[in-house]
Amino acid sequence: MSSETVVRPSDATAPDGSRSGRSGRLRGLLRWETGLLVLLVLVVVFGASTSSDFLTRSTLFYLGINIGYVAIMALPMTLVIMTGEIDLSVASMLGLSGSTVGLLWHHGWSMWPAMGVALLVGLVGGALNGLLVAKVGLPSIAVTIGSLALFRGIAEIMLGSLVVPGLGDRQFPAGLTSIGVSPVVGTPLAWGFVVFLVLALVCGVLLHMTPLGRSLVAMGLQPEAAQFAGIRVALIKFWLYVATGVLSAFAGIIYTLQVSSVSYNAGTGLELNVVAIVLFGGVSIFGGRGTLPGVVLAVLILGSLQMALTQRQVDPNVQNVVTGVLLLLSVVVPSGGEALRRLRARSRHPRKNRPSTAQPTSSPA
Amino acid sequence: MSQIRSVRRLATAAVAAALACASLAACTSGSSGSGSSSSSSSSSGSANKTVKKGLTVYFIPKDTQNPYEVLADKGGQKALGELGGKVVVSSGTQDTAAAQIPSVQSAIQAHADAIVVAANDPKALCPSLNQAAKQGAAIVAFDSDLECGSSPTHLFINQADTKSIGTSEVDLLAKQIGSKGDIAVLSAAASATNQNSWIKYMKVQLKKYPNMKLVKTVYGNDDPATSLTVLQGLLTAYPNLKGIISPTTVGISTAAQYLDTHKDVASKVTLTGLGLPSQMRKYVKDGTVQSFELWNPSDLGYLAGYAAASLASKVTTMTPGAKFKAGRLGQYTVAGPAATPSVVLGPPTVFDKKNIDKFKF
Numbered sequence: 088m089s090s091e092t093v094v095r096p097s098d099a100t101a102p103d104g105s106r107s108g109r110s111g112r113l114r115g116l117l118r119w120e121t122g123l124l125v126l127l128v129l130v131v132v133f134g135a136s137t138s139s140d141f142l143t144r145s146t147l148f149y150l151g152i153n154i155g156y157v158a159i160m161a162l163p164m165t166l167v168i169m170t171g172e173i174d175l176s177v178a179s180m181l182g183l184s185g186s187t188v189g190l191l192w193h194h195g196w197s198m199w200p201a202m203g204v205a206l207l208v209g210l211v212g213g214a215l216n217g218l219l220v221a222k223v224g225l226p227s228i229a230v231t232i233g234s235l236a237l238f239r240g241i242a243e244i245m246l247g248s249l250v251v252p253g254l255g256d257r258q259f260p261a262g263l264t265s266i267g268v269s270p271v272v273g274t275p276l277a278w279g280f281v282v283f284l285v286l287a288l289v290c291g292v293l294l295h296m297t298p299l300g301r302s303l304v305a306m307g308l309q310p311e312a313a314q315f316a317g318i319r320v321a322l323i324k325f326w327l328y329v330a331t332g333v334l335s336a337f338a339g340i341i342y343t344l345q346v347s348s349v350s351y352n353a354g355t356g357l358e359l360n361v362v363a364i365v366l367f368g369g370v371s372i373f374g375g376r377g378t379l380p381g382v383v384l385a386v387l388i389l390g391s392l393q394m395a396l397t398q399r400q401v402d403p404n405v406q407n408v409v410t411g412v413l414l415l416l417s418v419v420v421p422s423g424g425e426a427l428r429r430l431r432a433r434s435r436h437p438r439k440n441r442p443s444t445a446q447p448t449s450s451p452a
Numbered sequence: 453m454s455q456i457r458s459v460r461r462l463a464t465a466a467v468a469a470a471l472a473c474a475s476l477a478a479c480t481s482g483s484s485g486s487g488s489s490s491s492s493s494s495s496s497g498s499a500n501k502t503v504k505k506g507l508t509v510y511f512i513p514k515d516t517q518n519p520y521e522v523l524a525d526k527g528g529q530k531a532l533g534e535l536g537g538k539v540v541v542s543s544g545t546q547d548t549a550a551a552q553i554p555s556v557q558s559a560i561q562a563h564a565d566a567i568v569v570a571a572n573d574p575k576a577l578c579p580s581l582n583q584a585a586k587q588g589a590a591i592v593a594f595d596s597d598l599e600c601g602s603s604p605t606h607l608f609i610n611q612a613d614t615k616s617i618g619t620s621e622v623d624l625l626a627k628q629i630g631s632k633g634d635i636a637v638l639s640a641a642a643s644a645t646n647q648n649s650w651i652k653y654m655k656v657q658l659k660k661y662p663n664m665k666l667v668k669t670v671y672g673n674d675d676p677a678t679s680l681t682v683l684q685g686l687l688t689a690y691p692n693l694k695g696i697i698s699p700t701t702v703g704i705s706t707a708a709q710y711l712d713t714h715k716d717v718a719s720k721v722t723l724t725g726l727g728l729p730s731q732m733r734k735y736v737k738d739g740t741v742q743s744f745e746l747w748n749p750s751d752l753g754y755l756a757g758y759a760a761a762s763l764a765s766k767v768t769t770m771t772p773g774a775k776f777k778a779g780r781l782g783q784y785t786v787a788g789p790a791a792t793p794s795v796v797l798g799p800p801t802v803f804d805k806k807n808i809d810k811f812k813f
Contacts, residue, residue, distance in 0.1 A: 140558070140561040140562060143561070145557075145560070145561055146561070149554070149557040149561075152553070152557075153550075153553065153554055153557075250573070250574055250575050250599070252575075253599075258601075264579065267579045267580075268579050268580075268582070268583055345579070346549065346553075346573075346575070346576035346577075346578075346579060347575070347578065347579050348573070348575030348576055348578070350573055350575070350576070352548070353549075353550075353576075354550070355548060356546065356548075357550075393554060394554070397542065397554045397555065397557075397558045398558050398561065398562075400540055400542060400558075402516065403515075403516050403543065403544050403545045403551075404516070404517075404545055407545055
């Protein structure tokens, strides 16, 4: 990470005049999303060609069921990674939120207040992360690995081996759990997926069309410069973590209702899927680079790929390999190009070599 | 300039999203008729008493690598092979409910006639399985049971009932030591419910053997080191000990290892219990242990396959007392009236020198 920030200044100080450098990078970014789009079409064609079940409403519905709640967590994660930070506690917060709902339900609460408390837990957990990262200034990866264990541990203490609703418990309200079995009226889309689409629109507008969004990009590219430019880096980061906590808790509620039960280990290990989606969407792990539509495309690709491979009865180990290779490519291709450019830049003239260096980035797909 | 860039980026993205939606929306048209196909095909079942050919049964193990479950899946494949149907094995690589849900979904989409599942979570699969059941699929659970209540109702294939495990282990040891002498039990944790109920039935069965006496039960907490310590204590305290029953895979393998390195003790003490053939193979082959037990996972899957096919063909029902044939295993009766209808595989399989090489788990 540090070697990256060493290089960044030369990027940031690149004079506006170097047009080919900028447009080269722009082209690279465009191509990444284009590449994703092509890939999505390929996946859909692949799915359709291998199983007659693929091009159906139910596939679209199940896709939403399977990836909707994961994708919801990917949205705030995109914003967090844009600022150069990370939050690995999202899946544990999903489990903690579900466990909160479950425990309160077990003790006779009704569903809506229980869900309210779960969101509050998300807010508090997110604020804890935010406080430690933004105000205290601890590295986010260390902080959130800690809260990953902490949140899951609390969930385990709360529920233990209890699966709610257990013997003697009321069933969850059928009206709410129907989100796991029936789509939004008049569409083939799962509720969780629709929520994701709406939130994606909000986050997209926020990131790409508001000053706040530009601030996030600036913070990711050059935290110090952003600070000096008057951006309230710590405050923004704090609220990003709060938002991540709340939305992860919300994802936990959606998952809980979908499977109409809770056990403490819900969503174990999902944080890696969330980060993978974001990176596959073209967001740089070093921050400052990436687009929200890219992340949406990544969600669609991974979701459809899983549906297609499962329908085709592909061995899940092979499925893991396929997804793994795609994700590796998404990290290797862009930063590989960048590394190449950096190497060339160093071997020639450290600063005045814009035109020739822009090309290697544009080879993602 | 950055403004322009972001707008252009957004524009591309919007196009991308629109295309994605279009390509996915194109999927939506072909589905409306598909829901009815399975129900029409299964209407004539109750009258004729044979299992239908061409059934598709989805086996959804906890994950696809667990050797125990792989054997069960193969048993299921054998069963459906005999019945002229087919098995599709589908699951994830992680033992989570979320990894199994896509497999249930694909079973629904493929209009599977039955689903046989070893659930990673007793409840989280229920909504998806209920959808499958509504579509006409028979739901069968094995290895670990579901808690879905009546949505959907399912048949649980129980590997072995508590009583027959306790009883058969005493019988096995009695045969080896001539029904005579002091014996002890090396158990897991003192609080382990399954262990304690097996030991309870051992004591009942021991009444049939007046010359055998249970002198002590020790607890190794399913930890090799603890098991070894309590075993050594046991052997010191009871030098005349003739036999040890260890109804836990950790206990029996630890004890077998100890006996293997202490031949003088091994010549006096006979060990048996519940063990994994993979861990015990060496000791059975070199004579340290004559025989031990466990249920046969392949038979478990075979029985589940027959149960699923019989339910899907409406040859049998989930009502307690209903009967069905399970190939070479013979006839089974659905037990009740417990929370869920279930079928017990039968007494555990005894492993000895002759058959142990056939079991790879």
